[in-house]
Amino acid sequence: MTNSNVSVGPMDHCNTTDPLTYQVLSWLMVGEFVFGLPLNVSVLYIFLFRFKFWKTNSVFLFNIVVADFLLMVCLPAKAYNYQHGLRRSQDKTQCQVMLFMLFINRGASIAFLTTLSIDRYFNVVHLGKRNCVKFFRKSPLISLLIWLLLLPLTIPTMVEGFECCNSHGRTDASHNVTDTFRELVFFTQILIPFVILLYCTVCIVHRLRKKTVGDKTKLRRAVFLVTSVVIVFSVCFLPCTLARAVLLAIRLLNMQEVETLVAQVYDSLMVLSYIDCLLDPLLYCFCCSGFRDAYVEAFCPAALLRRMPSLDNSTRTTTTNSVGRIVNVPLVQK
Template sequence: MENMNSTLVPTPDTIDKDCQENVDQNRVLYIFYSSVVVVQFILGFLLNITVIHLFIFKLKFWKSKTIDIFLFNLVLADILLLIGLPVKAYNFQQCSEQKVVCKVQLFLQFINRGASIAFLTIISIYRYYSVVHPGRRKVRSILKRSPQISVFIWVLLGILTIPAMYQSFIRCNSSEKDKKLTAIVILREIVFFTQIFIPFFVLVYCSIRIIKRLQQKSVGDKTKLWRAMFLVTSVVFVFAFCFLPYAFTRAVQLKISGLVMKEEKVTVVKLFDGLLCLSYLNCLLDPILYCLSSSKFKKLYISMYLPFLLEKEKPESSEDTADD
């Protein structure tokens, strides 16, 4: 379980004394973490499931624009990630878990979070070429093969995530020998940090270039320009806010392993667990930033699920420039 350190993990048969002491000492904190995860699950699942319902039954995403297929896969990855949150919320409050359940949960968590980040990145790349380099037909033709790209991403992430089934961050009920830096552990950490930091730099680069391009081609519609710039900037901010603190804390956790006192390790673990909760916020914000930011999709969503707000919505002429 990613949310508890090895000091908080019991043997398969009995609850370790140190584990129980740590849980008792931090009971209030971990109940708070558990509550946050439950709230994120409820809000995120309701929002994502309604969005994906529109993609399937109203927009028929497989017949729509290329970006709609990527958006569908992004929302699907977020839903699959959210499904495991009730188990994680329960584990935040407990000191025991089944080894198989732990590893399956980690596998699903890693692959779905990786997929969410991957599709978020590919959407930014698609928008970058659509806005900044619309004349590069070869690249755009490749990006338009969205079904094939989507399948490739899921298969690749499934292969790269297999190490999570063998050794996890908390070594699901494992022995001391699993703490060594084996090839599997090193591969797992490389995949973990690569899928966060590389997409972040890609997002930053694409966003800067898109904003500069929008400023150059915008003539009179300043409101539309600022909305598009706000959307692009918000994507980078949300990604940085949700994932970078989580990744940096993980790096600190790896660096201090075996080098500091037990109390200091527990402090880092508690911080890591809190930032882990923060990272799930991405599942709630993705559909807002990528789907509801579109005027067309927003109107359809409100008419379906929030019709009482429809009369308050002012008609808009077209989608945001960044969504084209």
């Protein structure tokens, strides 16, 4: 009789209220994992063995890929919970570890993305001036420092027990200190980088459009690239942030019936945010010509061979060797 009263009392915040919705969300995460894992693994392979990121000033790019990969490997566990009618794991340790992994890896991805945007801002808008980020990107120690700085922001997810990893507004004031800190981290790690990213992008686009010298096609491509980064960031992260704010407000007002619906919307938008792990390699890695050539050479040599005949005339130049004989030297290095 007691169990029956509990089940019809306050909403069970761990169990899903609409199994069909969460079944669909679980398969979406499976799809993100199936497509994202080989993509991120192949990109990591190129960075480590073909592109040699430590020699090409691509340390920030490499860290973005590492963070996306670690976030990607968490998706099967979340999909498993959704398929079994659970919004979060009911096992306290597993729930906290999952939340820790999601927080730190998504935070790292956003942090390195923001740092990369600042670097591009200085390279385009303040070209020729001293760029401290340009110096930092050559040092792996800076990347390590960013990871270490994220730890104190993420550790609170591990130190307090809370209802289904999601208790803000339901517990007493002593627990709310940790919960409030966790919520502040959630919002600031998205909103502050978005403001920085938006400012850098506006300045970069304005500067590029003022250029009168250079290939117009390349300038348009550069404008499209920096603009698409803001669009992807906005689509992936801002909707779930807004939904989270609405969910907290409704929870504090103790509107349980509405909370059920808003929680479904929030979970759906969080699943959408994981698609960032698929888009980051496309936006950053494949827009780098050196990385793109290394990737094509490693995984699509046939496509490279088809390109070579059409590039023979444009990629070769004549020079004179040591004995005065004219030879052709390819400008594209393999």
